[in-house]
Amino acid sequence: MSPTVPASERLRRTERVISFVRLAVVLFNVATYQLLAPGTGERAGLADAVCFVAVIYALATVFYKPSREQSLAVALTNTVLDNVFIGLWIYATGGFASPYYPLFYAETAASIGRFGVVLGNLTGMLGAVIYAAVVAIDGFDGVGYRLWVRVGYIFLIGAWVSYVVESARRSEREVAEAERETAAYIELDKLRSTFVTNISHELRTPLTAIRGAAATLARKSGLTAQEESTLVEMLDRQSARLSELVQDIIDIGLVDQGRLVPRMDWCEIDVIVGDVVGERRMTSGRRIDLLPPRGPVRVYCDGDKIGNAVAKVLDNALKFSPDDSRVEVKIEEDQKMVAVSISDDGVGIDAEQMKQIFDRFHQADSSHTRRVGGTGIGLSIAKTVVELHGGTIDATSEPGRGSRFSIRFPKEPTDLQLRRLITDSPSVETADRGTEPHPG
Numbered sequence: 001m002s003p004t005v006p007a008s009e010r011l012r013r014t015e016r017v018i019s020f021v022r023l024a025v026v027l028f029n030v031a032t033y034q035l036l037a038p039g040t041g042e043r044a045g046l047a048d049a050v051c052f053v054a055v056i057y058a059l060a061t062v063f064y065k066p067s068r069e070q071s072l073a074v075a076l077t078n079t080v081l082d083n084v085f086i087g088l089w090i091y092a093t094g095g096f097a098s099p100y101y102p103l104f105y106a107e108t109a110a111s112i113g114r115f116g117v118v119l120g121n122l123t124g125m126l127g128a129v130i131y132a133a134v135v136a137i138d139g140f141d142g143v144g145y146r147l148w149v150r151v152g153y154i155f156l157i158g159a160w161v162s163y164v165v166e167s168a169r170r171s172e173r174e175v176a177e178a179e180r181e182t183a184a185y186i187e188l189d190k191l192r193s194t195f196v197t198n199i200s201h202e203l204r205t206p207l208t209a210i211r212g213a214a215a216t217l218a219r220k221s222g223l224t225a226q227e228e229s230t231l232v233e234m235l236d237r238q239s240a241r242l243s244e245l246v247q248d249i250i251d252i253g254l255v256d257q258g259r260l261v262p263r264m265d266w267c268e269i270d271v272i273v274g275d276v277v278g279e280r281r282m283t284s285g286r287r288i289d290l291l292p293p294r295g296p297v298r299v300y301c302d303g304d305k306i307g308n309a310v311a312k313v314l315d316n317a318l319k320f321s322p323d324d325s326r327v328e329v330k331i332e333e334d335q336k337m338v339a340v341s342i343s344d345d346g347v348g349i350d351a352e353q354m355k356q357i358f359d360r361f362h363q364a365d366s367s368h369t370r371r372v373g374g375t376g377i378g379l380s381i382a383k384t385v386v387e388l389h390g391g392t393i394d395a396t397s398e399p400g401r402g403s404r405f406s407i408r409f410p411k412e413p414t415d416l417q418l419r420r421l422i423t424d425s426p427s428v429e430t431a432d433r434g435t436e437p438h439p440g
Contacts, residue, residue, distance in 0.1 A: 012071040014114050015078065019061040021110075022082070026058040029100060033093065047092035054085050075114050079123045082107050087130040095138045101150060104131050108154055109161045116169075117162040124158040191360070195376055202245055206238035213238070237283055247308075251381050252360070262302035262388050264413065269299045269338055270331055272307045276314060277329055284318055291330040299338050300413040301389050309382035313342050313393075313405045316379060321346030321402065337391075338411050343404040349397040357395055358383045382407075390414045 030051045041047070066074040086107060090098040104127040112120030128151045135147055213231045216223070223231075254260040270292050277290045310329075317327045321344040328343045349357060360380040386393045391409025 006068070008068040008071050011075055011114060012066065012068060015066070015071060015075045018078075018110055018114065019058070022078075023058040023062050025103070025106070026054045029089065029103075030055060037093075041092075041094060043092045046088070050085065050088050050092050054089070057081065057085065079107075079111055079114070080126070082110075083123070083127045083130050086127070087134050090131065091134045091137065096135045096143050096147065101131065104128070104154055105157045108158045112158060112161045112165050117166055120165075121155075121158045121162065124154055128154045191376075198376060199245065199249065203242065206242040206245075209238040210235055210242070248377055248381060251384075252377055255381070255384050260384065260388065262305055262385070264300055264302055266298055267301055267303035267306075269297045269301070269306070269340070271296075272303050273310055273329060273331055273340055276307050276311045280311070280314055280318065286318055286323065287326045288314070288318075289326055289328045291328065293331050293333055297331065297333050297338055297411070299409070299411045301409065302385075305385045306389065306409075309385040309393075309407065310340055310342075312378035312382040313407065317342050317344035317346065317403070317405070320344065333411065336410060336412065337408050340407045341404060342407075343402065345402040348399040348401055349395070349403055350399050354395065354397060358393070 033047060033051065039048075061078060064074075083104075086100070086103045089103070090100050093100055107127050108120070108124035111123040114120060115123070131154070132147070132151060135143060140147065213234045217228065217231050217235075251260060274290060274292065277288050280286070281288050314327070314329065321327060325345040327345075328341075330341045330343075332339045332341070358379050360377055383393050386407055386409055389409040391407065393405065393407045395403055395405045397403035
């Protein structure tokens with residue numbers, strides 16, 4: 001698929017082609033004049049001088065290669081010089097009687113090809129003015145309507161070429177857009193296929209464990225009380241993991257339908273985060289340090305969804321950090337916002353991966369990532385949940401030195417949330433009678 005070419009690069013390429021065309025046109029004009037009418041006319045000296053200078057100028061434009069930043073200025077300069085040289089050449093070879101006047105038509109078409117409709121036609125007008133000025137030097141006697149016909153053709157040709165160029169560029173844009181959409185679709189299809197593969201693997205793992213534990217318990221042969229307790233704990237842990245995976249799939253569907261709506265209420269975020277950390281300590285056996293605030297922190301949020309978002313970010317930190325390393329969870333607050341930061345000493349994330357870390361189905365392309373598994377939707381869901389609360393989630397990382405994720409959202413309800421709370425409140429009738437309901 002062809003990449004989209006920047007306008008400056010396209011202009012530079014066009015000017016490169018025009019420089020070779022210019023040299024060919026100049027050599028043709030010089031050859032026809034020198035071979036068919038050498039030294040004729042009262043302006044033969046001027047014609048010879050223009051022949052010499054025009055060849056030098058055309059050669060210079062062929063060998064000079066401007067940068068992208070210089071491309072527009074160089075193209076405009078060359079266009080003005082082209083029109084000036086054409087005017088001098090027509091004046092030197094007979095004025096209105098010169099056979100070279102169609103050069104202005106060619107220059108108008110070339111200008112529109114270079115700059116587009118507006119600027120190209122403006123330079124075409126410059127050519128028309130120069131041609132009229134050249135003819136005016138000798139006087140308008142005897143040329144009459146023929147001059148206006150020739151000048152008029154400059155504008156007619158400009159209009160026709162404008163239509164052709166704009167149609168071609170519109171088609172080019174449509175093709176480029178179609179290619180981008182196709183590439184995006186192919187990439188999305190690839191990501192979805194990867195997601196299906198990953199989620200199938202992730203679902204199979206707890207299902208296999210559950211079936212194995214259930215079959216062992218069903219036989220009840222030779223199991224000690226401790227072994228039965230271990231199997232029951234495994235069933236509980238794996239069924240909870242299976243429930244989380246199913247909920248992730250449901251949440252993705254709700255996000256696509258725009259139906260993932262938080263159930264807002266007043267919660268204590270320190271309790272929510274503490275429960276998540278305690279559960280992850282128990283299931284992972286890892287060291288997770290919780291740095292709580294000095295006292296309770298009440299926030300207006302969907303406690304289950306915020307807890308789920310924190311859990312997904314914490315799972316990501318545990319997944320990509322060594323088993324003997326520590327993960328730190330810290331809760332901070334100011335007057336308006338609360339922040340939950342999760343830091344690890346893991347493998348880190350490089351700058352290129354960081355741009356996509358919250359994209360749906362995205363997973364870092366490394367052997368370590370494939371080893372630890374995952375569905376590639378956890379951080380995407382966490383980001384959506386936090387943004388639904390009017391908050392933000394961002395990450396900083398350095399490869400080999402770990403990562404830090406920060407979740408920030410308002411403590412108080414936003415205007416929209418407050419209106420929804422008042423509307424849904426059982427005391428709405430009291431509010432209508434003038435009593436002010438309290439969201440707490």
